[in-house]
Amino acid sequence: MLIRRRWEALTEVAIELLIRLCGISAILFVFGIFFFVFREGSAFLFHGFKFLEFFGSTEWYPTSQSHVRYGVLALIAGTASVTVLAMLIAVPFGIGAAIFISEFCGSRLKETLKISIEMLAAIPSVVWGFIGLTLMNPLIMKLFGAPIGLNVLNGGLILALMSLPIIVSVGEDALKAVPDSYREAALALGVTRWQLVYRVLLPAAKNGLLAAVLLGVGRAVGETMAVLMATGHAVKIPASLLDSVRTLTATIAAELGEAPVHSEHYQVLFIIGILLFMITFVVNLTAYLFVRGIRGK
Amino acid sequence: MNDHHAVFQATPLTRRKQCSEVIAMVVFLLMTSLIVLPLLLIVGYLVYQAWPILSLDFLLTSPKHGMRAGGIWSPLLGTVYLVVLSLVIATPIGVLAAVFLNEYARDNWFTRIVNLAVINLAGVPSIVHALFGLGAFVLFAGLGKSILAASLTLAIMTLPVIIASTNEALAAVPMAFREACWNVGATRWQTIRHIVLPNSMSGILTGVILQVSRAAGETAPIMFTGAVFFKAIREGHLFAYGLFDQCMALSMHLFTISTQVPDVPKALPYGIAVVLLSTVLAVNALAIIVRVYLRSRKKW
Numbered sequence: 001m002l003i004r005r006r007w008e009a010l011t012e013v014a015i016e017l018l019i020r021l022c023g024i025s026a027i028l029f030v031f032g033i034f035f036f037v038f039r040e041g042s043a044f045l046f047h048g049f050k051f052l053e054f055f056g057s058t059e060w061y062p063t064s065q066s067h068v069r070y071g072v073l074a075l076i077a078g079t080a081s082v083t084v085l086a087m088l089i090a091v092p093f094g095i096g097a098a099i100f101i102s103e104f105c106g107s108r109l110k111e112t113l114k115i116s117i118e119m120l121a122a123i124p125s126v127v128w129g130f131i132g133l134t135l136m137n138p139l140i141m142k143l144f145g146a147p148i149g150l151n152v153l154n155g156g157l158i159l160a161l162m163s164l165p166i167i168v169s170v171g172e173d174a175l176k177a178v179p180d181s182y183r184e185a186a187l188a189l190g191v192t193r194w195q196l197v198y199r200v201l202l203p204a205a206k207n208g209l210l211a212a213v214l215l216g217v218g219r220a221v222g223e224t225m226a227v228l229m230a231t232g233h234a235v236k237i238p239a240s241l242l243d244s245v246r247t248l249t250a251t252i253a254a255e256l257g258e259a260p261v262h263s264e265h266y267q268v269l270f271i272i273g274i275l276l277f278m279i280t281f282v283v284n285l286t287a288y289l290f291v292r293g294i295r296g297k
Numbered sequence: 298m299n300d301h302h303a304v305f306q307a308t309p310l311t312r313r314k315q316c317s318e319v320i321a322m323v324v325f326l327l328m329t330s331l332i333v334l335p336l337l338l339i340v341g342y343l344v345y346q347a348w349p350i351l352s353l354d355f356l357l358t359s360p361k362h363g364m365r366a367g368g369i370w371s372p373l374l375g376t377v378y379l380v381v382l383s384l385v386i387a388t389p390i391g392v393l394a395a396v397f398l399n400e401y402a403r404d405n406w407f408t409r410i411v412n413l414a415v416i417n418l419a420g421v422p423s424i425v426h427a428l429f430g431l432g433a434f435v436l437f438a439g440l441g442k443s444i445l446a447a448s449l450t451l452a453i454m455t456l457p458v459i460i461a462s463t464n465e466a467l468a469a470v471p472m473a474f475r476e477a478c479w480n481v482g483a484t485r486w487q488t489i490r491h492i493v494l495p496n497s498m499s500g501i502l503t504g505v506i507l508q509v510s511r512a513a514g515e516t517a518p519i520m521f522t523g524a525v526f527f528k529a530i531r532e533g534h535l536f537a538y539g540l541f542d543q544c545m546a547l548s549m550h551l552f553t554i555s556t557q558v559p560d561v562p563k564a565l566p567y568g569i570a571v572v573l574l575s576t577v578l579a580v581n582a583l584a585i586i587v588r589v590y591l592r593s594r595k596k597w
Contacts, residue, residue, distance in 0.1 A: 008484070011486070012484050012485070012486050015486045016401070016485070016486065018393065019393050019396050019397045019400075019401060020397055020401065022389075022390050022391075022393035022394040022396075022397060023393070023394050023396075023397025023398060023401065023402065023411060024397075024411065025390055025394055025456075026394060026411055026414040026415045026418050026456070026457075026460070027410065027411060027414040029414075029418055029453050029456070030414045030417050030418055030421075032429065032433060033418075033421060033425065033426070033429040033453075036428075036429050036432035036433040036437065037425060037428045037429055037432060039432060039437075040428070040431075040432040040436075092328070093328045093331045096324070096325050096328030096329070097325070097328050097329040097331065097332055099325055100325035100326060100328060100329040101329065104321075104322055104325055104326070113329060113332065113333070115585055116332055116333045116336060117332055118581060118585065119336055119578055119581060119582075120332055120335070120336050122510055122514070122577050122578060122581045123336075123339070123514075123574065123577070123578075124513075124514025124515070124516070124548055124573060124574070124577055125423070125514070125515075125516065125517075126514070126516040126548045126549075126551050126552050126573070127339075127343075127514070127551070127570050127573060127574050129552070130551060130555055130566065130570050131339055131342075131343075133555055133556070134346075134555070134566070134567075135339075135342060161331075161335050164331070164332060165332075168332065192314045192317050192318050192321070193318055193321055193322075194317050194318065194320070194321040197321070215420070218420045221422070222420070222421070222422025222423065222424070222425070223422070223423075224422065224423050224424040224516075224517040225423075225516045225517055225548075225552065229552070229555070229556060249422055249424045249517075252424045252427075252428065253424055253427075253517055253520065256427075256428075256431075256520075256521055257520070257521065261436070269428075270428055270432070273424070273425050273428040276422050276424070276425050277421060277422075277425050280417075280420045280421060280422055280425075281417055281420075281421075283420070284416055284417050284419075284420035285413070285417070287416075288412075288413055288416050
């Protein structure tokens with residue numbers, strides 16, 4: 001009996017240890033990601049890396065023989081342009097959809113729409129890229145008379161559709177968190193639902209909706225395959241919606257295969273990885289703080 | 298004759314209100330339609346274009362003639378390998394991590410940091426996961442470009458899916474269940490093992506299924522860690538890949554065929570896209586069915 005007890009106690013301790021280890025695994029992995037990406041890029045980062053050229057120059061000639069330049073300004077502009085366009089479309093539509101789902105429709109329709117959102121979110125990014133390549137590309141060429149349909153417009157539309165699901169679902173959660181007493185109080189004063197949305201719900205759910213938008217931004221900035229396939233491959237600051245661009249993520253995906261391991265070019269791609277990691281880290285951290293803000297109330 | 302109408306005659310103000318009510322409804326409905334329409338359009342368009350090539354043969358033969366003919370057997374099998382292996386790695390870690398967050402952790406700064414780490418892990422771009430996999434597994438751990446390295450990368454990337462879903466399920470188990478169990482002398486782990494986990498099976502299962510869907514569709518993380526453009530394998534053989542082999546994958550194959558290989562038959566890439574998309578959507582539908590079914594059986 002006593003032996004069995006001891007055995008049980010031992011298992012208990014061992015399992016608790018295992019669970020605690022798994023519990024901190026997420027922290028380990030996040031640090032691991034930063035560490036290993038940093039490790040691969042560090043040699044160049046500390047020797048010969050020109051900070052000003054990196055952020056200040058639009059010249060990206062990593063494989064040039066005589067004129068090697070690693071300026072990512074054009075790549076940052078590429079990422080920014082598709083992300084901004086995607087958000088201009090996805091934010092109003094996403095929040096509108098969240099309002100409709102949370103305030104205007106019955107429970108049956110709500111279930112259907114939620115399933116539809118889940119399905120939309122499940123479409124793999126490479127399939128989105130393929131859609132951009134085969135469906136949107138000729139469509140944009142025909143509608144706008146552009147020489148090539150792989151451009152900011154194409155990538156922005158695709159990214160808008162890709163970041164819609166997260167904006168809608170997080171936005172809906174935020175609206176759901178607004179107490180019903182707010183709605184009842186407003187309705188008792190005789191407001192229309194339009195006014196209810198504008199004057200009561202949006203201000204009350206402000207933080208959660210901001211978090212939703214930020215998560216959408218994070219999704220759009222980090223997206224790789226879809227923008228790799230849909231935005232064309234021109235490393236330049238876009239002047240119009242119909243210009244081709246190259247994003248930070250697409251550059252890594254397109255060039256890592258050809259860069260010799262531990263060459264300067266290879267290390268610069270890892271430095272771009274660190275940059276992306278830090279951008280999404282800050283965006284997600286801010287979103288998290290906004291969400292905690294709601295819970296705290 | 299109009300008397301009874303007169304009683305309920307709307308004032309201009311009411312009418313204006315009703316009007317704005319309808320307008321609001323329609324505007325928001327239109328916005329919502331942007332979620333549903335693309336889904337239907339995309340699926341319809343892809344299936345329409347792929348129709349001529351879809352057959353059982355397409356699934357069961359490997360690509361031939363520089364990938365311009367034949368089917369998708371070798372990438373399909375590669376995807377199955379990657380998904381199953383990443384599932385085996387991610388599930389225990391993810392479930393136990395959720396158990397920690399929900400059953401062991403107190404509400405203090407440390408738990409908040411763990412939560413934040415999970416959220417950040419979910420937000421790390423897939424290409425950064427690829428860089429991590431390349432640096433940590435392929436080069437540092439010396440696994441080389443292999444199925445194992447790619448699966449490990451996928452596992453870490455999809456971990457948050459399992460953690461989030463399990464966490465939600467565990468939190469839904471009423472506290473009274475645990476208290477009853479503790480009161481008859483069960484230890485913490487016994488309570489978790491016999492009461493908490495069985496009662497949250499539906500959520501765990503949903504998380505696992507969603508992990509499968511996510512892992513099957515990802516391209517960037519496997520591109521530099523284990524997936525290759527082309528690899529010939531023995532046909533009709535289920536164990537054609539080894540753990541340290543490189544493999545083809547469905548998502549990668551779609552990328553290769555549609556961007557790197559000239560002169561492919563028109564329907565071929567659509568066929569790959571349809572198989573990939575329908576697999577992912579079917580798996581997601583399964584997750585939804587499991588959730589609805591098990592929720593309907595829940596007694597509390």
